[in-house]
Amino acid sequence: MTWHVPEEDLRSYARGELAAPALWSADTHLTACDRCRSVLAEVSDPVALDAGWERLDAELDAPRPGWFEALLVRVGVADHTARLLAATPAMRGSWLGAVVGVLVLTVVVTNVSPVTRSPTMFLALAPLLPLAGVAVSYGPALDPTYEMAVVSPVHGFRLLMIRTVAVLAAGLGLNGLATLALPAYGLQALAWLLPALALTTTGLALVPRLGPVLAPSLVGGAWIALLLVAHASADGPLAPFTTAGQGAAAAVAALAAGLLFLLRDRFDLFHGSAA
Numbered sequence: 577m578t579w580h581v582p583e584e585d586l587r588s589y590a591r592g593e594l595a596a597p598a599l600w601s602a603d604t605h606l607t608a609c610d611r612c613r614s615v616l617a618e619v620s621d622p623v624a625l626d627a628g629w630e631r632l633d634a635e636l637d638a639p640r641p642g643w644f645e646a647l648l649v650r651v652g653v654a655d656h657t658a659r660l661l662a663a664t665p666a667m668r669g670s671w672l673g674a675v676v677g678v679l680v681l682t683v684v685v686t687n688v689s690p691v692t693r694s695p696t697m698f699l700a701l702a703p704l705l706p707l708a709g710v711a712v713s714y715g716p717a718l719d720p721t722y723e724m725a726v727v728s729p730v731h732g733f734r735l736l737m738i739r740t741v742a743v744l745a746a747g748l749g750l751n752g753l754a755t756l757a758l759p760a761y762g763l764q765a766l767a768w769l770l771p772a773l774a775l776t777t778t779g780l781a782l783v784p785r786l787g788p789v790l791a792p793s794l795v796g797g798a799w800i801a802l803l804l805v806a807h808a809s810a811d812g813p814l815a816p817f818t819t820a821g822q823g824a825a826a827a828v829a830a831l832a833a834g835l836l837f838l839l840r841d842r843f844d845l846f847h848g849s850a851a
């Protein structure tokens with residue numbers, strides 16, 4: 577652990593005067609750091625400290641750790657990382673439920689519709705779901721933990737990667753299950769995977785420049801525009817789902833992942849300027 581609550585903040589904290597978002601950051605950190613707790617004990621008078629811990633206990637009790645957070649802690653994820661991860665909007669029941677609903681609908685339509693005889697609708701939609709999942713995990717308007725993420729001792733890029741990997745795993749897993757429900761199309765029904773990786777990495781790589789709302793929106797819009805153009809110009813499988821298209825998607829995903837790595841420090845700047 578390299579970040580610690582500044583002593584000045586701990587003094588304010590002990591007096592009950594530390595304001596959010598620094599307060600949340602201190603709360604989160606104090607639950608995991610003995611060193612800062614002992615500094616806090618030194619700078620506090622005993623009565624105020626008791627009041628502070630009562631409030632902290634109340635706050636920690638308020639959102640009871642769900643089964644998902646408990647599971648993360650059990651498999652060895654650090655407490656504060658587990659809390660941030662469990663609080664990711666895309667990891668909540670409502671979001672996952674919406675994704676499952678969209679996938680079930682698409683799979684049913686694809687299976688019963690004799691007109692198209694191709695999984696195009698599913699292939700067009702599936703890559704957008706992980707992108708949207710990552711986007712809602714990073715949009716300040718939609719994410720109640722955004723402030724906490726901004727001031728969190730977790731390195732900005734590391735937090736981004738933790739969340740992205742979790743959201744991608746959930747999104748790709750659900751897409752994979754949906755693919756199993758389309759056995760008639762065989763491996764062809766897996767052609768969403770590389771576009772999904774390409775869209776998500778490109779969306780993330782553009783976040784430092786365009787912000788967490790515009791970047792994924794533009795990437796999603798570009799994907800839809802590309803499909804419409806491909807649909808207008810070909811009778812067979814759409815360009816992104818041909819072998820050449822899959823190769824292009826893999827190349828875009830690799831390039832964007834490289835760009836993301838090069839820009840990793842910009843995510844901290846981005847967080848700082850947004851705060």
Ligand SMILES: [Zn+2]
Nearest residue numbers: 580581609612
């Ligand atoms: Zn500390």
